[in-house]
Amino acid sequence: MNKQFTLTDDAIRAALTPAPHVQAPFDLAASIQATVDVTPQHRRPRVFEALQPRVGASQRVLVLAALVGLLLLIGLLLAVGSRRPVLPAVVSDVAMFHGGPGRTGVVAGPGPVAQPIIAWEKSVDGPITGNMAAIVAGVVYVADGAGGVEAFGAATGDPRWQVSLGSPANTSPAVGGGLVVVGDAAGDVVALDIRDGSIRWRFPTAGEVRSSAAIVDGVVYVGSADGHLYALDLATGTKRWAFDADGAVTRCPAVDGGMVYIGAAGGSFSAVDAATGTRRWEKALGPGQIASPAVADGLVVVASGLDDATAPHILFAFDAATGDARWRFSAPSGQLLVIGALGDGSVFAASSDGNVYAVDAGTGALEWTFDGHGTLGSVDALADGVLYVAGGDRAVYAVDGRNRAQLWRQAVMGQPGAIALVGDRVYIGTDLGKVVAIGEAH
């Protein structure tokens, strides 16, 4: 059925020209302008502008050489004369869900406290629901519900790479050892090269992987709906051990002090030896699914009753080493609770009753309540006493945890997932497939 066809200019033109109604999206100009407003221009150093009309190229080279020499001399004098140790630069990264393997949500501050603006916004192919971006060394990594994994420059949102896994990737990426680790609906744990997104290894499981991985000391800890928690070698993806969690694992493991804490559908909550995969202790907190725990300072906190409207919704605190019960807390409304942050002596949890609750980490007593506006959002980051909350009303909030004052509210396009805070910016994905950076105007 090969009809002879000559490739003419008209045929190429007709094929490649977009339809007449294709026009710039209505909000593109505003979006560009918002970014322009916070983007400084590159200007030639004033010294050159001043010299330009009066001196020739050779003279400018001489001036430049003199300046370089002067800078070198100053540097030498500082290096020789100073006795103060050189402090390492403060690197504040969010390498995995809730900042680190303990899932405490506590990150280096200060975050934005004055009313911020949208610094940049990018589109991805699928929705980002409930998951968090990872930000490492100035690059933002996200996974989306269409199976895309994307990397953007954190400063301006410039796209670095994008790959399609071919199956929805509803996990928060975890970054370590030069790799980005995500899970997909096909049941694979996938490690991609941080530089270009090329796939370095895949580990197949027998159920969907919605559990966001934790990376600690060269080992990936991740759960699967096949009912197992897996420990995988970060470099190769080979299995070190698999732990039978007594139910589908759809939330994240927390890792601290050589222990991995993981919940499963049906209510089993286990502490597992990170080296061997053997169970140290177990609690039955069912019915319903167990949320992602948070662990710090010998205390592990976890919420029960997810994915089951009839189950009681309780926040439990246990001794991390022994599993001894410390306290339990329920919202006055009795509705669902999800832990967002564990720090500053408190546990911060969002509830489907629309409130954010601060609970004393030592006693479980209610400290204060903040109206989180609408349906369940999430508290995801705590920096310098300020909580960063994804509201249920398509907005992100900053709340001062010390006086419960709302510092700011920023509307975004779509329902925000979990918030990642790095430096003075927060990064979120939304269910409308947007990746948004929010920061203070400078």
Next chain:
Amino acid sequence: MLNATRSSAIGGLGDVALIALAAEGDAAAFDLVLRPRLDRLYRMAVAITRHESDARDATQEACVLAWRELPRLRDHDRFDPWLSQILVNSCRMLLRGRRRGAIREISMDDPLRPASQDKPGVAAEADGFGETEAIRAAFERLDPAVRSLLVLHYVEGRPLAEMAKVMGSPVGTIKWRLSNARGALEKALKVERR
């Protein structure tokens, strides 16, 4: 609000004056420079990337980069080819970063469907065996730089001299590369027909 006030104050200025103001750091002037050009830029990005959200990202990226680098543009008369050059580079960078799996399926109501398919009389003859679809699929197989050349020539209708400015190469080189680009499209088309 400040921008709106500023925009009305400088709204009567000509293009050259607005570009000069934008180069001095006037964001409202840059907005006025950009708005009448935005549709053309976006359509060019759509033609190169064949993907609307990519086109949006590339256009935004290019415009913000243009703002950042504008003070370094010595000859403001070259603004348009310079902006096109930035957009082409943004599209190329974006496409290089992309590793889309299968070729994207385009439904009948896809906005990227070419103009010819809205006017059956124009392309029906060439399109009898889905040749338009095949050309587009072949195009998506091409290197981003080759795509850009084909779009500038066939879609934008840019003269060779202007293409040379946009691509930063001599006219003779552009002529040669354009011939190669067309050859690459024909080769990719043969692969599509198999």
